[in-house]
Amino acid sequence: MTKKLSRRQLLTRATAIGCSLAASPLWTPMTFAQAPWDTRLVVIILRGGMDGLDVVRPMGDPAFAALRPGLKSDGALDLDGYFALHPALAGLMPLWRQQELSFVHAVSTPYRDKRSHFDGQDLLEAGTAELGDGTRDGWLNRLLQQMPGVARDTAYAIGTTPLPVLEGTAPVSNWAPEANLKISPQAMRLAAMVMEEDPALHAALAEAEMLAETEMDGKGGRAHHQIARYAASRLRGDARVAAFSLGGWDTHRVQHRVLPRSLGTLQDSILALKDGLGADVWGKTAILAMTEFGRTARENGAGGTDHGTGGLAILAGGAIKGGRVSTRWPGLAEVDLYERRDLMPTGDVRATAAWMLRGITGVNKDTLEASVFPGLDMGSDPGLLG
């Protein structure tokens, strides 16, 4: 640089750079990608082990009441005469009635016996039959690896909690609404100038600026609101897959106080997605919420439940066949429990996920059983989608 630029000239230039970034080939190819399929999939990982027996209660099972005398059972909302919904999910009853909410009960991953969150979540997200087989990617990423036409903005991992389910060689976008760039526009321009010599950093910064801007209407709110709104904003466009995590399910103590909070968060997230997607896109959206394991059939001495085995998957959205609880119910009599303590899993939750992927993307069954969920027997079509 021979001639020193004045501050005003440089700032003007920096602004021009800022604008021309919008057309920069470094970060826009994603927006031109043709979305490879139309139905939207949202995967919510419920971390901590959700107590399926408390969320969708088998009121019709003669053994149920005696197992949990201390957990407050008041106000459960009848679903089908046998199962009843936890009252903290009352806000989802309209979806149930419109057949946009369903449940798959007594399902689990192949994980057994050690009941560690860490391993349980690893297996849930790896989608394999066992841990330690050298698999490094997640099942949702392996699906993307199989699909033609997948671009960076096809799938979003949202939030600061890592999502191994989406990790792998297929391109995925990550964004945490917490990374919301509160610095002044002038500082932003100067930062763009400083990074100009480094195309990769410069492009990342420009994309960050764009992502932060689309965070739009009603900024702020609690993290899960922001995440759901952000997911909806992406899915309204070219994104087809979004995944995020919700914690707070490890209810060892005072479950009647702790669980409603977590259920409230889940309910808010689903409703914020519905709201953010708009009727049209919501109509072609399927949400799958799954957890690493269920909890003990009996309540423990601290008004809670401990790590168990069989659990619950929650499905929502306009694209699913709602209004039902799918299960091969194992019963809760002591002899029917897994190791006389946990709800016996009668189905593999990976099969639930696999049939959803099949219905949404059209990927064939062989690929699902060989590559996405290696070694899984999907069984017959449970007809989860509408």
Added chain:
Amino acid sequence: MGFSPHLAERRFGYGASPEIAPPASVAAMLDNLRGEDVMARQFPIPGFRPLQDASIVKRRFDSFARKETTSSEQAAEARKKSDAIVHDFIRQRLRSFGQIQLRRIYGSDTFRERLVVFWADHFTAQGKAAMLKQAVPAYVEEAVRPHVTGRFADLLTACVIHPVMLEYLDQTTSIGPGSKRGQRKGNRRGLNENLARELLELHTLGVGSSYGQDDVRQMAELLTGMSRTRDYTFVFRKGWAEPGRETVLGKTYSDRKDMTPIRDALNDLAMHPDTARHLATKLAVHFVADTPPEELVARLTAAYLDSGGELMAFYEALLNDPLAWEMPATNMRPPLEYISTALRALAVPPDRIQALKPKETRRWFLGPLRIMGQDWLVPSGPDGWPEADGAWATPQGIAARLEWAMTVPSRLLGELPEPAEFLRSTVGPDAPEQLKFATAAAETRAVGIGLVLVSPALQRR
């Protein structure tokens, strides 16, 4: 271009410090490494023993709380005490974060700090249970740090038999099917191949090298018996060890009455040519470039094998290789290294770091690190953090670095340095014109400092 003090700090350390002189030569860097580990003494981090002792006490409280005969008030009291023990160690882990930073800020031997990070990542291990989750800094301090200038075989052995690693890769549940324990009536546990597989794939030979599933299986059988006691002390349980000889990579190891055959196998793995090449490649990728020149990798491999697996031979070959200094600075600093580089440039005083409250450590460091993509001590698998620059130069990652660089330094220091002076002391007199201009054009000191910190000169090495 060969050695320069500035590049030595940038590429092999945590960048320039306004207070600590850079190394004068390659010989000085190597002498530092051969000398005393000054930083470990000056900013100590407790080892594993206190945590082992405390976990025994915690377990007593836990089982007392669960007993039928315990009243509910007593149980609540016991649970409170058990929780307090865990909280003590959570605070301990957060203090370790500060100590680690101080070693990087005030070390004149920062190559050692980088090597500790490199090998700790190579031997990634995490605790799963409440107490063991807090143990990772102690694991690194005990199993990794003392061995980074010794023989690789010793480093390998120390890490592989450490209780944190044994737990992490499920070795503690692995039982030889033909062992006494395995033959016991009603036994449902069997062989677990996890540690054996990662030992071959990640720790030694490398993925895609010359071993097969049969080697993994035999290795897993060979490793049976390695376990831990209730207080997380390593123990060899003969009754869990699969009887008979095992053959791994064509070499047969005798029946196991003690650890000797396992130690032999680890020594053999350490000296395997595939291991040498795997380690040489990783070292070159980490310190030089994502795609390192083949000649460099070949020279490092040869130096390692010729020395009989001495890690110092690796470092000597690396630092004496012109390619290690000539390649352009393309590697992205991972988030934690990035933050340390900023703290060193800012010369944050020790008492400031040591006075950080847990809440501050979380808000100013651990939270931002998560957004940058590097949840401290929690990589997503045993293969550790990614090396690929693209993994870190993401929109979210760069936004979080920018946010951090412009807001956190002013909370750490009463008075920020003058930006132009800061630019000179960190990037040097050859700073790009645009950076000089932007720094001068900043509205506030905090923005000016932030701009220097996000410049490519500090993000890449």
